[in-house]
Amino acid sequence: MKNRFVINPVLCTGCRTCELACSFAHSVDGKMGRSRIYPLDGGMTDLWVPVACLQCEEAACIKSCLVNALRRNPETGAVELNEEICVKCMACVAACPFGCALHDQQHDLIIKCDLCGGDPVCAKFCPTKALEYKPFEPAKKKIAG
Amino acid sequence: MVNITINGKIVQAEEGEMLLSVIRRLKIDVPALCHHEAVEPLGACRLCMVEITKEDWNGWSKFVTSCLYPVEPDLIVLTHSDQVNEIRRTIMDLYLARHPNSPEIQKLAEEYGVLKTSYEVQVDGDNCILCGICTRICDAMGFHAISLVGRGHGKTVAPPLDEPPPDCTGCLSCALNCPTNFIEFSDQGNKRTIWKKDFEMLACVKCGATTITREFAEFLSRNRDIPFEYFETCDACHRKETSLSMGRIAAWTKEAQS
């Protein structure tokens, strides 16, 4: 079974370790990059939600890219951005309805989560397992009923 | 996959891919001003010149623009041989005469030890090196708003008739990818001006932040089948919304489980 990136906000404590891990993992020339994952409290005081790219099936970012810099990696299912092709028109940043395509101002790059090529660093460092990269199990019936 | 030798190192490359891509992958610093991965190579700046040879060429070698030379098996490539550097210096020398005021050209020339041009300096020279990255990107994106106009000495890049181009959507891709930052634009508050055309920036309905122009958003939503509402909220507010709705679902799950 394919691994999926699973976010469980109930377990998130808002420690922002994922953010730090992401920044380090995406350093450019030794300088930390902007994090692709955003732990936000979403206006609810007792709940933190790590907001990261959902790798939509019908992705608005891919549709918006006029130079085909965004493509899906068939192995991981992640939408990956080719920085060499990107012309920085900001179309994907504006189009993503979840706000997960970003502009890294420091390095002047458009960035988005690429699941670290199939081994997400944030999930590895998450101390409470709010972020996991594991084979996907459908939700249990109990909750729905 | 075939084996080629670059600067004495054996590397693997895809047959038919351009040499420059392989060189870039190896993080070898070869200057290239007219190259952009988003568009087809053109070979206009001539700076990416390298020396190539093969075992069975009996010591002969030739000079090719690496951005336009497809990989062949058993190629031996030298990116910084004395002769290659000499060719690059000559080109820099010419560039310095034509574009004396461009900081990007000055810096590149300095790296190759060309501090002053040996030709007559063109005093009124602008900074456009006629690489065509702007027009090629504009065409690739489907706007066709600008093109190279005129010929010889007066050749430059401009919109048709030098009037505000009707097809331009103000995406700024031409200006942001210009190797010498020649294309002028201004971003002031909610107004963007480029090629003498004024654009309204699309402000976020929640916080007022701006990302792209209204015209560009309309173009994308019309031609790329993206709902226009997506563009009306900025990325930061979108993230807040996402966290709120995911948080609500999580709260229900928590309740249901307890």
Ligand code: FES
């Ligand atoms: S990059 Fe090859 S000629 Fe300009």
